[in-house]
Amino acid sequence: MKINTTRFGELEVEKKDIITFKDGLLGFEKLTQFFIVDPGDQTLILWIQSVDDASTAFPIIEPKIFKPDYSVKLLPAELTSLSLENLTDASIYTILTIPQTVTEMSANLKAPIVINNKTKIARQIVLQDSKLEVRCQMYTDLKRYIVAYTSDDSVRTNVELTKQDTVTDTENSAPTGANQELNSEV
Structure with missing residues:
Protein backbone atom coordinates (compact mmCIF):
# COMPACT_ATOMS: atom_id res chain seq x y z
CA MET A 1 0.00 0.00 0.00
CA MET A 138 22.13 10.72 25.27
CA TYR A 139 23.81 12.62 22.44
CA THR A 140 27.39 12.01 23.64
CA ASP A 141 26.78 8.28 24.18
CA LEU A 142 25.12 7.91 20.76
CA LYS A 143 27.95 9.79 19.06
CA ARG A 144 30.55 7.61 20.81
CA TYR A 145 28.75 4.46 19.62
CA ILE A 146 28.41 5.70 16.03
CA VAL A 147 32.06 6.74 15.81
CA ALA A 148 33.22 3.41 17.27
CA TYR A 149 30.86 1.42 15.04
CA THR A 150 31.75 3.19 11.78
CA SER A 151 35.46 3.25 12.60
CA ASP A 152 35.76 -0.48 13.18
CA ASP A 153 35.23 -2.54 10.02
CA SER A 154 35.33 -5.78 12.02
CA VAL A 155 32.06 -4.78 13.72
CA ARG A 156 30.29 -4.27 10.40
CA THR A 157 31.85 -7.16 8.51
CA ASN A 158 32.34 -9.68 11.34
CA VAL A 159 35.99 -9.95 10.30
CA GLU A 160 38.67 -9.97 12.96
CA LEU A 161 41.57 -7.64 12.28
CA THR A 162 45.18 -8.52 12.87
CA LYS A 163 47.27 -6.10 14.93
CA GLN A 164 48.87 -4.52 11.88
CA ASP A 165 45.42 -3.99 10.26
CA THR A 166 43.97 -2.19 13.27
CA VAL A 167 43.53 1.54 12.90
CA THR A 168 44.67 3.18 16.13
CA ASP A 169 44.08 6.82 15.23
CA THR A 170 40.31 7.09 14.86
CA GLU A 171 40.33 10.70 16.07
CA ASN A 172 42.00 11.90 12.86
CA SER A 173 39.80 9.98 10.45
CA ALA A 174 37.33 12.13 8.52
CA PRO A 175 33.66 11.61 9.35
CA THR A 176 31.30 10.56 6.60
CA GLY A 177 27.61 11.04 5.86
CA ALA A 178 25.37 11.68 8.84
CA ASN A 179 28.35 11.48 11.19
CA GLN A 180 29.44 14.90 9.99
CA GLU A 181 26.36 16.46 11.59
CA LEU A 182 26.85 14.58 14.86
CA ASN A 183 30.61 15.24 14.91
CA SER A 184 30.32 18.92 14.07
CA GLU A 185 28.14 19.64 17.10
CA VAL A 186 30.69 18.56 19.72
Whole structure:
Protein backbone atom coordinates (compact mmCIF):
# COMPACT_ATOMS: atom_id res chain seq x y z
CA MET A 1 0.00 0.00 0.00
CA LYS A 2 1.15 3.53 -0.75
CA ILE A 3 1.24 5.97 2.17
CA ASN A 4 1.87 9.68 1.82
CA THR A 5 4.02 11.28 4.49
CA THR A 6 5.05 14.87 5.02
CA ARG A 7 8.63 14.00 6.02
CA PHE A 8 9.45 11.12 3.63
CA GLY A 9 7.12 11.61 0.68
CA GLU A 10 5.15 8.69 -0.70
CA LEU A 11 6.24 5.33 0.68
CA GLU A 12 5.34 1.78 -0.27
CA VAL A 13 4.50 -0.13 2.92
CA GLU A 14 3.60 -3.81 3.21
CA LYS A 15 0.54 -4.62 5.33
CA LYS A 16 2.70 -6.95 7.43
CA ASP A 17 4.83 -3.97 8.48
CA ILE A 18 1.93 -2.00 9.97
CA ILE A 19 2.19 -1.74 13.76
CA THR A 20 -1.05 -1.38 15.74
CA PHE A 21 -1.21 0.61 18.97
CA LYS A 22 -4.64 -0.18 20.45
CA ASP A 23 -4.31 2.83 22.77
CA GLY A 24 -2.25 5.03 20.44
CA LEU A 25 0.84 6.83 21.70
CA LEU A 26 0.80 9.12 24.72
CA GLY A 27 -0.80 12.36 23.60
CA PHE A 28 -1.76 10.82 20.23
CA GLU A 29 -4.33 8.26 21.35
CA LYS A 30 -6.43 8.55 18.17
CA LEU A 31 -3.53 7.48 15.94
CA THR A 32 -3.31 3.70 16.14
CA GLN A 33 -1.48 2.53 13.04
CA PHE A 34 2.20 3.22 12.42
CA PHE A 35 5.17 1.81 10.55
CA ILE A 36 8.91 2.18 11.00
CA VAL A 37 10.96 4.16 8.50
CA ASP A 38 14.72 3.69 8.24
CA PRO A 39 16.08 6.81 6.52
CA GLY A 40 19.25 4.87 5.65
CA ASP A 41 21.73 7.21 7.29
CA GLN A 42 24.38 6.30 9.86
CA THR A 43 22.72 7.94 12.87
CA LEU A 44 20.84 4.73 13.85
CA ILE A 45 17.77 6.89 14.39
CA LEU A 46 14.58 5.44 12.92
CA TRP A 47 11.16 7.04 12.60
CA ILE A 48 7.77 5.72 13.60
CA GLN A 49 5.37 7.19 11.05
CA SER A 50 1.60 7.38 11.45
CA VAL A 51 -0.48 5.73 8.74
CA ASP A 52 -3.46 7.92 9.69
CA ASP A 53 -1.71 11.32 9.75
CA ALA A 54 0.93 12.13 7.13
CA SER A 55 2.49 14.83 9.31
CA THR A 56 2.96 12.72 12.46
CA ALA A 57 6.26 10.88 12.82
CA PHE A 58 8.50 10.43 15.84
CA PRO A 59 12.25 9.77 15.90
CA ILE A 60 12.99 6.54 17.77
CA ILE A 61 16.05 4.51 18.65
CA GLU A 62 16.89 1.25 20.37
CA PRO A 63 18.02 2.36 23.84
CA LYS A 64 20.61 -0.43 24.11
CA ILE A 65 22.66 1.46 21.49
CA PHE A 66 23.45 4.38 23.78
CA LYS A 67 22.63 2.80 27.17
CA PRO A 68 23.72 -0.87 27.14
CA ASP A 69 22.45 -1.50 30.68
CA TYR A 70 18.89 -0.34 29.90
CA SER A 71 16.31 -2.98 30.68
CA VAL A 72 12.54 -3.09 30.57
CA LYS A 73 10.56 -4.96 33.17
CA LEU A 74 6.89 -5.38 32.30
CA LEU A 75 4.07 -6.43 34.57
CA PRO A 76 2.24 -9.65 33.61
CA ALA A 77 -0.80 -7.63 32.48
CA GLU A 78 1.43 -5.52 30.20
CA LEU A 79 2.94 -8.64 28.64
CA THR A 80 -0.55 -10.07 28.14
CA SER A 81 -1.78 -6.86 26.49
CA LEU A 82 1.00 -7.31 23.92
CA SER A 83 0.37 -11.08 23.53
CA LEU A 84 3.90 -11.71 24.81
CA GLU A 85 5.17 -14.37 27.19
CA ASN A 86 8.49 -12.57 27.57
CA LEU A 87 10.44 -9.78 25.87
CA THR A 88 12.54 -12.02 23.60
CA ASP A 89 9.95 -11.62 20.83
CA ALA A 90 9.74 -7.84 21.24
CA SER A 91 11.54 -4.77 19.95
CA ILE A 92 12.06 -1.89 22.36
CA TYR A 93 12.41 1.71 21.21
CA THR A 94 12.54 5.05 22.94
CA ILE A 95 11.11 8.24 21.48
CA LEU A 96 13.67 10.98 20.98
CA THR A 97 13.35 14.70 21.37
CA ILE A 98 15.70 16.42 18.92
CA PRO A 99 15.82 20.18 19.48
CA GLN A 100 17.54 22.65 17.13
CA THR A 101 20.70 22.21 19.17
CA VAL A 102 21.22 18.54 18.39
CA THR A 103 23.65 18.06 21.31
CA GLU A 104 20.65 18.53 23.63
CA MET A 105 18.92 15.45 22.16
CA SER A 106 17.18 13.30 24.76
CA ALA A 107 15.41 9.95 24.97
CA ASN A 108 12.33 9.01 26.95
CA LEU A 109 13.52 5.96 28.88
CA LYS A 110 10.51 6.07 31.21
CA ALA A 111 7.92 5.32 28.48
CA PRO A 112 9.40 3.02 25.82
CA ILE A 113 7.57 1.64 22.82
CA VAL A 114 7.31 -2.16 23.00
CA ILE A 115 6.45 -3.99 19.77
CA ASN A 116 5.52 -7.65 19.54
CA ASN A 117 7.59 -8.67 16.50
CA LYS A 118 5.25 -11.52 15.56
CA THR A 119 1.82 -9.87 15.87
CA LYS A 120 2.89 -6.22 15.31
CA ILE A 121 0.83 -5.20 18.35
CA ALA A 122 2.53 -2.38 20.24
CA ARG A 123 2.15 -0.18 23.29
CA GLN A 124 3.94 2.76 24.76
CA ILE A 125 4.30 1.70 28.38
CA VAL A 126 5.10 3.97 31.30
CA LEU A 127 7.52 1.93 33.41
CA GLN A 128 7.29 1.89 37.20
CA ASP A 129 11.06 2.32 37.73
CA SER A 130 11.47 5.77 39.31
CA LYS A 131 15.16 5.94 38.30
CA LEU A 132 14.31 6.12 34.60
CA GLU A 133 14.37 9.53 32.96
CA VAL A 134 11.84 11.08 30.62
CA ARG A 135 14.59 13.29 29.14
CA CYS A 136 17.78 11.24 29.25
CA GLN A 137 20.59 13.25 27.65
CA MET A 138 22.13 10.72 25.27
CA TYR A 139 23.81 12.62 22.44
CA THR A 140 27.39 12.01 23.64
CA ASP A 141 26.78 8.28 24.18
CA LEU A 142 25.12 7.91 20.76
CA LYS A 143 27.95 9.79 19.06
CA ARG A 144 30.55 7.61 20.81
CA TYR A 145 28.75 4.46 19.62
CA ILE A 146 28.41 5.70 16.03
CA VAL A 147 32.06 6.74 15.81
CA ALA A 148 33.22 3.41 17.27
CA TYR A 149 30.86 1.42 15.04
CA THR A 150 31.75 3.19 11.78
CA SER A 151 35.46 3.25 12.60
CA ASP A 152 35.76 -0.48 13.18
CA ASP A 153 35.23 -2.54 10.02
CA SER A 154 35.33 -5.78 12.02
CA VAL A 155 32.06 -4.78 13.72
CA ARG A 156 30.29 -4.27 10.40
CA THR A 157 31.85 -7.16 8.51
CA ASN A 158 32.34 -9.68 11.34
CA VAL A 159 35.99 -9.95 10.30
CA GLU A 160 38.67 -9.97 12.96
CA LEU A 161 41.57 -7.64 12.28
CA THR A 162 45.18 -8.52 12.87
CA LYS A 163 47.27 -6.10 14.93
CA GLN A 164 48.87 -4.52 11.88
CA ASP A 165 45.42 -3.99 10.26
CA THR A 166 43.97 -2.19 13.27
CA VAL A 167 43.53 1.54 12.90
CA THR A 168 44.67 3.18 16.13
CA ASP A 169 44.08 6.82 15.23
CA THR A 170 40.31 7.09 14.86
CA GLU A 171 40.33 10.70 16.07
CA ASN A 172 42.00 11.90 12.86
CA SER A 173 39.80 9.98 10.45
CA ALA A 174 37.33 12.13 8.52
CA PRO A 175 33.66 11.61 9.35
CA THR A 176 31.30 10.56 6.60
CA GLY A 177 27.61 11.04 5.86
CA ALA A 178 25.37 11.68 8.84
CA ASN A 179 28.35 11.48 11.19
CA GLN A 180 29.44 14.90 9.99
CA GLU A 181 26.36 16.46 11.59
CA LEU A 182 26.85 14.58 14.86
CA ASN A 183 30.61 15.24 14.91
CA SER A 184 30.32 18.92 14.07
CA GLU A 185 28.14 19.64 17.10
CA VAL A 186 30.69 18.56 19.72
